[in-house]
Structure formats: C-alpha cells, structure tokens
Amino acid sequence: MTIPVASHHSMNDRPVLPDAEALALRAVHRAAAELRRGTPVLLRGAPDAPADWLAVAAAETVGATGLAELAALSGAPPVLLLAPARAAAVAQPSPRPQAAAPEEAVALRLPARLLAPEALRSLADPTAERLLPDGPRPERLPPPPLAAAAIALAKLGRLLPALVALPLAPAAEPPRHHLLEVEATAVLAYPASAATTLRKVAEAVVPLEAAADARIVAFRAADGGIEHLAILIGQPEAATGAAPLVRMHSECFTGDLLGSLRCDCGPQLQGAIRRMAAEGAGVLLYLAQEGRGIGLVNKLRAYALQDSGLDTLDANRALGWGADERSFLVAATMLQQLGIERVRLLTNNPQKLAALTACGIAVEGRVAHAYPPNGVNDDYLATKARRFGHLLA
Ligand SMILES: Nc1nc2c(ncn2[C@@H]2O[C@H](COP(=O)(O)OP(=O)(O)OP(=O)(O)O)[C@@H](O)[C@H]2O)c(=O)[nH]1
Numbered sequence: 001m002t003i004p005v006a007s008h009h010s011m012n013d014r015p016v017l018p019d020a021e022a023l024a025l026r027a028v029h030r031a032a033a034e035l036r037r038g039t040p041v042l043l044r045g046a047p048d049a050p051a052d053w054l055a056v057a058a059a060e061t062v063g064a065t066g067l068a069e070l071a072a073l074s075g076a077p078p079v080l081l082l083a084p085a086r087a088a089a090v091a092q093p094s095p096r097p098q099a100a101a102p103e104e105a106v107a108l109r110l111p112a113r114l115l116a117p118e119a120l121r122s123l124a125d126p127t128a129e130r131l132l133p134d135g136p137r138p139e140r141l142p143p144p145p146l147a148a149a150a151i152a153l154a155k156l157g158r159l160l161p162a163l164v165a166l167p168l169a170p171a172a173e174p175p176r177h178h179l180l181e182v183e184a185t186a187v188l189a190y191p192a193s194a195a196t197t198l199r200k201v202a203e204a205v206v207p208l209e210a211a212a213d214a215r216i217v218a219f220r221a222a223d224g225g226i227e228h229l230a231i232l233i234g235q236p237e238a239a240t241g242a243a244p245l246v247r248m249h250s251e252c253f254t255g256d257l258l259g260s261l262r263c264d265c266g267p268q269l270q271g272a273i274r275r276m277a278a279e280g281a282g283v284l285l286y287l288a289q290e291g292r293g294i295g296l297v298n299k300l301r302a303y304a305l306q307d308s309g310l311d312t313l314d315a316n317r318a319l320g321w322g323a324d325e326r327s328f329l330v331a332a333t334m335l336q337q338l339g340i341e342r343v344r345l346l347t348n349n350p351q352k353l354a355a356l357t358a359c360g361i362a363v364e365g366r367v368a369h370a371y372p373p374n375g376v377n378d379d380y381l382a383t384k385a386r387r388f389g390h391l392l393a
C-alpha cells in the first residue's frame with residue numbers, strides 16, 4: 001500500500017514552510033478575526049522600528065475582558081483611535097489649524113467614564129450616540145505610532161474604524177503576553193497581497209433563466225477569506241473580434257437578493273446578464289465587496305444615517321470610512337486567471353475604468369449601464385452622478 005504524500009511536503013519529504021507573504025496574510029487575517037470577537041491584538045513596528053508596539057482592541061466589540069487584558073499590559077492610560085471624520089464629530093473642537101497633510105487617524109484622551117464597553121461603542125458609532133454618557137467631549141492627543149495600521153486592521157475586519165489603543169513603552173524585550181502579534185506593514189500590504197493570490201477553486205455549469213449557457217467559476221485567495229465569483233456567459237475567453245463584455249458587480253445583499261429599492265444593483269445585475277446573453281458572451285464578476293467595501297453591517301448603519309439626512313457619500317465618511325473602499329485588483333486578477341486581458345466594461349463609474357486599466361487590463365470601451373430611478377433611489381442615483389462623477393449615459 002502506498003501512503004499518499006501530503007502536498008505540503010516537498011520532493012525530499014521535508015515540510016515546506018510558508019513563505020513570508022503567506023505568513024503575513026495569515027497573521028493579518030487572524031488578527032482581524034480577533035478584533036471582531038473583542039480580543040486585543042498587538043501591532044508591531046517594521047523590522048527596522050522594532051521598538052514600536054501598539055496594543056489595540058476594536059471599540060465596537062471590546063468588552064470588560066478585553067479591556068482588562070489591555071490594562072494588564074502596561075500602566076499607561078489607553079487612548080481612542082478614530083478616523084478623522086468621526087473624531088471631528090466627537091472630540092472637542094481642535095484649537096489647531098487643520099494639518100496640511102490629511103491625517104489617517106486621530107487619538108483622543110479617554111477619561112474613566114468613557115472607558116467602558118457601551119461608551120466606547122457610542123463613540124465609535126454615530127447611529128448609537130444616544131448611549132454616550134454626559135460630560136465634556138474628549139480632547140485630541142498626538143496619535144501614537146502605528147495608529148494608521150490599527151485603523152486599517154479594523155476596516156479589514158469590516159468593523160467601525162475605532163479602537164482602544166495602548167502604546168507600549170519601548171523596551172529591549174518584547175512585551176510578555178498571550179495576544180496575537182501582527183506587523184503593521186503586513187496590515188497595510190494585505191489587500192493587494194491577498195488579491196494577487198486569488199486562484200480558481202471550483203467551476204460548474206449553471207444555466208440561468210436569462211442565460212442558458214452560463215458557468216460559475218469560484219476564486220479563493222490564500223488568506224482564507226471570502227470567495228469571489230465569475231459568471232461566464234457563452235465563451236468570452238475565446239472572443240476574437242471585439243473585446244468581451246465585462247461587468248464588475250459589487251455584492252449587494254439588499255439589492256441583488258431582496259430587490260431593495262434603495263439602490264440600482266438588482267436591475268444592474270439582471271440587466272448585465274440579459275445583455276451578455278443577447279451578445280452571446282460576457283463575464284460578470286460578482287465581487288464580495290458589499291456596500292462599496294464597507295460590509296453589510298456598516299452599509300445598514302450608513303442607510304440609517306441617510307434616513308437622518310446624509311447622502312450616501314457623507315454617511316460613509318461619518319462612520320469613519322472612505323466614500324468607496326473597493327480595490328479592483330481583485331477583478332483584474334480574476335480576469336487574468338480567466339485569460340481575459342481586454343474588456344468592454346459595462347459601467348457608469350469612471351473610477352472602475354481607471355482602476356482596471358491601472359491593473360494592466362486593456363479597457364477597450366465603456367458600455368453605459370444606467371436604469372431609470374424607481375421613486376426611492378432617485379436621490380441616491382443623483383448623488384452618484386453629482387459626487388462620484390458617475391456618467392448617466
Ligand atoms: N456604503 C454604501 N454602499 C452602497 C449604498 N448603496 C449601494 N451600495 C453598494 O454599492 C455597490 C454597488 O456598486 P456598483 O453598482 O458595483 O458600482 P457603482 O460604483 O455604482 O458603478 P456602476 O458600475 O456604474 O454600477 C454595492 O456593493 C452596494 O452594496 C450606500 O448607500 N452606501
């Protein structure tokens with residue numbers, strides 16, 4: 001009987017250790033999961049700045065246990081890290097003129113009355129402000145090293161970009177603890193690094209109501225994160241004349257699955273498939289980037305803010321997120337893996353054209369993809385044209 005040799009063993013049967021990039025992806029993915037369950041993690045400076053350590057926990061999820069674990073690390077008082085737009089809403093008005101370069105993170109002093117799970121959640125979340133205890137607003141402090149990486153890590157966990165942070169005094173010895181460590185540079189490199197490792201993991205024929213000749217190809221990245229899908233209609237890989245029709249569609253649970261009238265995603269999704277079927281070929285990339293990359297939970301919060309008067313762009317910013325947090329390197333990698341190097345893109349969004357071109361895909365044309373307003377999404381569509389530069393035809 002032959003015993004199958006596990007594929008992670010090399011020819012001479014010595015285990016192959018993961019390379020530095022795989023280790024970095026693993027550490028960041030684990031660290032984001034720690035934040036999601038309320039556990040602190042330790043951010044570490046780059047190898048050339050090893051003295052910097054920042055212990056952080058997400059304001060949205062941390063409980064009494066996580067706060068106690070942080071406090072056990074040092075006697076220094078923790079601070080609250082917020083994205084600048086959220087800090088402007090909760091901090092004392094800043095006496096200093098605005099910094100010339102845009103800040104990535106703002107630190108606030110945390111008086112004892114605010115160092116409690118419920119108060120932290122309300123500082124983080126503009127839809128939970130009514131829970132904020134009375135008292136003076138927190139003051140700004142100079143942000144500690146690695147603050148920007150802490151904000152980025154919370155965003156990777158699709159959490160509000162708000163963290164309790166404890167800078168640890170530079171020490172010859174690394175701090176003693178049982179928490180996960182992650183390098184700040186690995187956090188910042190993660191999105192691009194994960195996107196380029198996407199590979200096909202499954203493929204099946206799935207005839208659709210609007211396109212009988214359809215296949216779905218699933219892609220997974222080495223980080224173990226959520227999969228992205230390509231829906232192939234006909235044989236777009238074999239296109240010879242015009243470049244194939246391609247749609248980059250960001251997942252929208254509410255619009256795609258439930259038929260929500262707040263956006264135009266449902267008609268865009270169905271319309272793209274019908275259009276590709278009519279042409280005989282096309283690729284719809286169904287990207288796991290719900291809510292323009294902020295995740296479904298934050299999109300629901302953004303909707304709540306829009307119901308109190310903000311538009312779709314300002315609602316993202318009020319939560320501490322950018323207007324559009326997507327990276328289309330994911331889509332470019334999938335197209336390359338499918339052997340599709342030139343496209344005609346179905347979109348109204350000029351950023352999508354620029355982003356895909358920057359990733360090395362030849363965008364040979366744009367095909368307009370607008371649907372009339374439905375009476376509920378009128379302001380949303382008008383905002384996309386006015387503030388995101390969407391082309392209406
Ligand atoms: N954050 C946020 N995301 C939203 C909102 N409304 C819709 N979305 C998300 O926006 C994304 C839809 O964008 P797309 O249709 O792919 O792209 P687009 O930027 O509108 O450009 P087009 O290609 O012209 O459609 C989906 O992920 C939706 O979940 C909103 O109010 N806030």
Ligand SMILES: [Zn+2]
Nearest residue numbers: 252255263265
């Ligand atoms: Zn939508």
